[in-house]
Amino acid sequence: MIETKHLTKVFGNLTAVDDLNLFIKQGDIFGFIGPNGAGKTTTMRILVTLMEPTRGHALIDGLDVTRNGQKVRRIIGYMPDFMGVYDDLKVFEYLEFFAAAFGIERSKRKSIVEGVLELTDLQSKKSATVDSLSRGMQQRLGLARVLIHDPKVLILDEPASGLDPRARIEIRELLKELKRMGKTIMISSHILSELEEICDHVGIIEHGQLVYSGTIEEIRPRLGIHTKVRVQVLDNQEKAIEILAALPQISQVQLCKNYISVTFREGENMDGIIARTLVNANIDVVAIQPEQLKLDDAFLQLTKGIVH
């Protein structure tokens, strides 16, 4: 649905996007992740026809964004990173304005606007002025606006940034709902864990280059995330440590406050073996759990490696 081929954008002597090749399937949610200044916003601006690439192409639904700008605009919904609102308009008026801008007939507008208001749970704010909404609501209003012409593709630039946890969850639920409706969504963030739950695929970008691309499941072992386990035993901690340290698959055993932290060797991921070994040695196991997924740490590891 979305495809970029050797996409490059140069500002003066800075290459903001560097030979980027992306492919996003129809119906996918694609997480576009990278630290600030990585080139996410620039890529998205090119995709939504606001900027022209220096080299390469970008296609949306098979249409070249530079040549078929007008057609592309009808099938995409774009939410910029810093979104302005017309602050003297009311929520309903704001949405109807964009409905009119997308050429929707006047008779159909009311029901369409009511529809997106319901989807984003903003009906009660219908006649509030746009600037009186909280940040979370404004962001939802932004999503409502994006949906007004029922686009196939949504391109959302950091929709959750600056929101409190509750508003983040609301946005996340909304995105899931949109995925169910069959939309292709490209969403950017500088926080990997934020997208973990909703994305099918992620692409990690740094200094304009794609560092990694694939599913979240693939990313974990590659980053060596899943290889730490917390083991809690009832008593006999010293003995447990001794036994575990002797296992060939395990590289490190550490006693922390009230649990034992076990690190597996590269490429190994076998929680089962711990339980079996400990039970065989008559040690009562209270809990074995993978250590909190430190996706963000891993993300840091992954992106730090490449220094310009």
Added chain:
Amino acid sequence: MKAESINLFLDFFNPARIFGPIFDKELRVSSRRKRNYLLRSAYIILLAVFILFMWLSVIGAGSKSSAIFQASRSSQIGKNAIIAIVWFQFIASQILAIVMLSSSISDEIRTGTLNVLMTTPVSSFKIVTGKLLSKLLQVLLLLAMSLPLLAIMRVFGGIPWNYVVFGLFITLTSVIFAGSLSLFLSIFNRYPYRVIILIFVGYFFIFGLLPFLCTQLSFSNSEVLAIFVNVNPFLAMVAAAEQKPANSINILIHCMIMLSASAVLLVFSIWKVRSAAFRDMIVRRKNIESKVLIKDVEDSERKHYYEYSDYIRKVYGIPIIWKERYCGNEYSERIIRVIGNPIVWKENYGYFFGKGKIDKIVTITIYLLCIFGIMLLLVLRNRLSIVMLSFTISGLYLILMLRLAISIAGSIAGEKEARTLPILLVTPLEDKDIILSKVKAALMRNISLLALYFVLRFFIYFSYSSQGIIRFSQIIYQIPISAASIISRVLFIVGCGAYFGVRMKNSMAAVIATIGIFLVEFILNYLFVLIFVRLMTPFSVAYYNIASIFVMTAVYTAAGLYLLKLSIQKLRCNIF
């Protein structure tokens, strides 16, 4: 030891110490902008070209006339040129001061920096004076730079130097006054354009229409005028040209009055600026959090207040009309459906649907007052002062053009500032539609003023003919010609506004640039007429009058259309 004391001494005069960090910051920022240098150079070059032309026209006349005639002609031209330059500087520097300071405090409030400043030990005094002086300094720099040029004018001979000196004094005090007024209003007004328009309309009434009507109604013009000179910079400038000894005292009094008025405004500003910073915080919180606050506030009185704080609106005007319009049913529930072209609808939303009421009220009042004025004039026909009438009409013209410039340049660049332009540009609206709709909306908002201006212009022709200055038959071709010329100017200013709105990221810069071009246009106009007079000398006055208007109309129309086309082409170029 010695170096230390010198340092101490220098530090004592360090402006940053006296006027605070704001002054320092503003100067640093403005000295970093290339634009400012360009502006200054352009201004000086323009003045120089103007004087050069004056000089050339003196030499040109010399070949076929005697030395005495040439000298007297030269001094006449020199005098006219000086008057033109002094007046131009007088008007232009006031406009610059008003425009530059119109966003001075509101910008700080909007970006939240005023709150931050309030938490530092910087006093309100330093904030206000720092803002005012740093901006005024830039205007004064322009004035100072033109002084050498004025000195060069000595070659013409016959220059009334005390006129120049008085003119500069009056300019200086009016610039300070205009700047203080603009700063004062910017404390209470979120939108700088409102400040600008408010001041221009206020000036138009108080300094233009009021003395005009008073002199028309009174029996001795000169006495009334003498009173007005004291408080009216425009009349003071007129008085300065008369070179009567009595006037010079009046002018000095005038300068003192203007300075004290500025001081009063500044004291008020210093007093109000702190509460403005906090008021805005409350306003911003009001809608978002009032409902949450209710839960915490037990007091039923206050609960009531918070619950309805969204709906509290001040009563203004005739209370019954107010009530009918806003208290009926649920005003706040009123939703206005989009009709027709969405951009035109949006642009005019505030203007035609309730908001921007000040603007609307002002327009209607101007309208009514002018109609009243015309009726009055018809009654007082034989005592009609055409000079005063033209003066008033020039004021109206200025307001009209400024409003147009602000409407268009502000609405396009404003979308960049508010970050709404990218959203608009990913809708299927064509670039052409966007620009032209904005132009259309701006014209719609100003159509009533434009119509009024037309009516007054034609009225002038009729009163000229009734006083025998022009023949009635001349009106018949004068009217369509001047209509075409006004329309071409409107087109030109609209083109400039759209172009600068598209090219600049900041709406203030776009508005200043448009107004700048408009002022330059004044001078160019003058030059143009000079060139034309020289080219057409063999023909009669009436001919070159018509011919020059014709050519200028064509030039303005072409330039306006070309700029519009350029702005459509460049709309997507400078959005981030």
